[in-house]
Amino acid sequence: MKVLGITCGRKNGNTEILVKEALMGAEELGAEVELVSLNDLTLKPCTGCNACVVSLLGRASNGDCVLKDDFNFIENKIMECDGLILGSAIYEKGPTGLLKILSDRMGPSHDVAFRMIAKKNREEQGITTGKPIDERSFKTRSASIIAVGGSEWDTLALPLMQLTLISSHMDVVDKMLVNWTGLPGNILFNDEALEKARNSGRHVVKTLLAQTDRSLSDDKEKPEYIGEQGLCPLCHSKLIEIRNEDKNYPAICGMCGVKGTLNVVDNKVKFEISEEDKHHAHVFLSGKFEHGDELNNVALKKNPRASELPQMLEKYKNYLSYSKPEGK
Numbered sequence: 416m417k418v419l420g421i422t423c424g425r426k427n428g429n430t431e432i433l434v435k436e437a438l439m440g441a442e443e444l445g446a447e448v449e450l451v452s453l454n455d456l457t458l459k460p461c462t463g464c465n466a467c468v469v470s471l472l473g474r475a476s477n478g479d480c481v482l483k484d485d486f487n488f489i490e491n492k493i494m495e496c497d498g499l500i501l502g503s504a505i506y507e508k509g510p511t512g513l514l515k516i517l518s519d520r521m522g523p524s525h526d527v528a529f530r531m532i533a534k535k536n537r538e539e540q541g542i543t544t545g546k547p548i549d550e551r552s553f554k555t556r557s558a559s560i561i562a563v564g565g566s567e568w569d570t571l572a573l574p575l576m577q578l579t580l581i582s583s584h585m586d587v588v589d590k591m592l593v594n595w596t597g598l599p600g601n602i603l604f605n606d607e608a609l610e611k612a613r614n615s616g617r618h619v620v621k622t623l624l625a626q627t628d629r630s631l632s633d634d635k636e637k638p639e640y641i642g643e644q645g646l647c648p649l650c651h652s653k654l655i656e657i658r659n660e661d662k663n664y665p666a667i668c669g670m671c672g673v674k675g676t677l678n679v680v681d682n683k684v685k686f687e688i689s690e691e692d693k694h695h696a697h698v699f700l701s702g703k704f705e706h707g708d709e710l711n712n713v714a715l716k717k718n719p720r721a722s723e724l725p726q727m728l729e730k731y732k733n734y735l736s737y738s739k740p741e742g743k
């Protein structure tokens with residue numbers, strides 16, 4: 416069993432120390448461990464060219480990214496692993512920019528529902544040319560998320576980190592947020608956080624050992640989650656957006672997108688969702704397939720007036736040229 420640690424922060428910094436603690440915990444239980452520091456990699460931002468999704472859904476090929484950088488390296492490491500410890504320093508209330516780039520690059524092209532559709536299309540159409548879908552996409556994986564900040568400016572950190580893992584359908588079995596850890600190494604004075612991180616690594620391995628024959632499609636039997644319960648009963652996020660204009664669903668989970676209501680029960684705010692709305696959540700395969708349908712039927716649907724577009728675009732193409740640094 417392989418457990419990969421990805422650390423996004425300073426070399427030998429607080430995040431790296433906690434990720435290493437978690438890896439030590441995983442190793443204690445017999446896992447083979449490996450560490451990648453995202454800062455060692457060159458990752459270009461996604462350009463939105465959509466070549467990956469077209470390759471996957473249009474040609475039933477493997478959804479490779481066309482950008483030439485270190486993405487293949489980290490993608491392969493993620494595909495290879497069974498367990499993941501994802502750590503990030505908190506920058507501007509969220510994860511570091513480089514992790515956000517990885518998150519975009521691991522987006523639609525790594526959506527397991529899209530990959531399942533592509534695999535089915537390939538089989539049904541008897542396509543044997545081109546690169547097949549990476550079978551490792553369909554493994555069940557457990558992950559732990561660790562966010563480390565110098566203050567309490569932290570609201571987007573865990574949700575955005577969890578989003579990085581949503582496409583590949585990883586089960587997040589623990590989340591850990593550590594505040595007030597500014598100077599490098601300061602985390603070493605926080606025994607509780609060190610112990611929690613080590614336990615988190617152990618727990619990732621325990622969930623993997625406990626579910627040897629669980630399939631990726633089995634959303635009902637999720638592995639045990641040991642982090643803070645949060646507000647959303649499905650993804651444990653605390654980030655809920657209020658949408659008062661929608662009478663049926665005045666609240667929506669900022670992480671998994673499930674809609675519900677906020678109510679006060681025993682002086683505590685509760686995010687309540689109905690049984691029939693649960694399957695829309697993006698942490699479930701049903702929610703991912705639904706998203707695929709929405710994209711096909713709405714977002715990517717050709718407008719009946721599409722032939723008029725080139726002429727309509729002229730107005731904007733000819734308005735202003737980009738200001739750029741000299742020589743670019």
Ligand SMILES: Cc1cc2nc3c(=O)[nH]c(=O)nc-3n(C[C@H](O)[C@H](O)[C@H](O)COP(=O)(O)O)c2cc1C
Nearest residue numbers: 424425428429430504505506507508564565566568
């Ligand atoms: C650009 C930048 C932005 C930061 N923004 C936040 C923030 O919004 N909230 C917070 O709690 N800490 C913030 N910090 C502090 C770091 O999260 C903190 O120092 C942390 O320990 C860094 O982790 P590391 O030691 O693994 O690099 C910021 C640091 C930097 C460099």
